[in-house]
Amino acid sequence: DAGITQSPRHKVTETGTPVTLRCHQTENHRYMYWYRQDPGHGLRLIHYSYGVKDTDKGEVSDGYSVSRSKTEDFLLTLESATSSQTSVYFCAISGYGGLGDEQFFGPGTRLTVL
Amino acid sequence: AQSVTQLDSHVSVSEGTPVLLRCNYSSSYSPSLFWYVQHPNKGLQLLLKYTSAATLVKGINGFEAEFKKSETSFHLTKPSAHMSDAAEYFCVVSDMSPGNKLTFGGGTRVLVKP
Numbered sequence: 694d695a696g697i698t699q700s701p702r703h704k705v706t707e708t709g710t711p712v713t714l715r716c717h718q719t720e721n722h723r724y725m726y727w728y729r730q731d732p733g734h735g736l737r738l739i740h741y742s743y744g745v746k747d748t749d750k751g752e753v754s755d756g757y758s759v760s761r762s763k764t765e766d767f768l769l770t771l772e773s774a775t776s777s778q779t780s781v782y783f784c785a786i787s788g789y790g791g792l793g794d795e796q797f798f799g800p801g802t803r804l805t806v807l
Numbered sequence: 808a809q810s811v812t813q814l815d816s817h818v819s820v821s822e823g824t825p826v827l828l829r830c831n832y833s834s835s836y837s838p839s840l841f842w843y844v845q846h847p848n849k850g851l852q853l854l855l856k857y858t859s860a861a862t863l864v865k866g867i868n869g870f871e872a873e874f875k876k877s878e879t880s881f882h883l884t885k886p887s888a889h890m891s892d893a894a895e896y897f898c899v900v901s902d903m904s905p906g907n908k909l910t911f912g913g914g915t916r917v918l919v920k921p
Contacts, residue, residue, distance in 0.1 A: 787907060
């Protein structure tokens, strides 16, 4: 298995509070991604990073921000959590981000916003 | 823009019988296509990928998929289902967009009956 960990694995929080999820990799891969998984939608891309301090938006980026200060860590922040952000969040990594480059996924973080 | 449609949200098969999971895609470019599997409360694991080489792609655990450009399809098959195949399966397309962004289908949940 690719060396990807996510923390926390489970979190329950209240509407309006800030939340930060962490993804840590030991593969020295350049590209890192954050997805959310909701029933019937598969996974949808929130943000991705193509290097330290280099990030870009995905399909569902509203309400989320990211940071990458080191190759191995990619943080996802919900500045003010809402109930619509209740979801399972997955981090993924890939080596060169080119066509056909597979992505490796972490174990996921289940977030519940009350 | 790219998109993926998985034609069945649920498939039920008996152990030892064939499995067919249907996937149609839309892409402006020659895409790469993937099938991922997700077992309950787990992350995603790559089953197989197509990257413009052979149109019949063999993956892990006896799965294979055939790329048919004329039909824009990438159906997943297995000759004989095993109880351990019970999981959710995602068809995924990647085009030449920066960052190798993936677009997921909605998923097909497979139930295997003894």
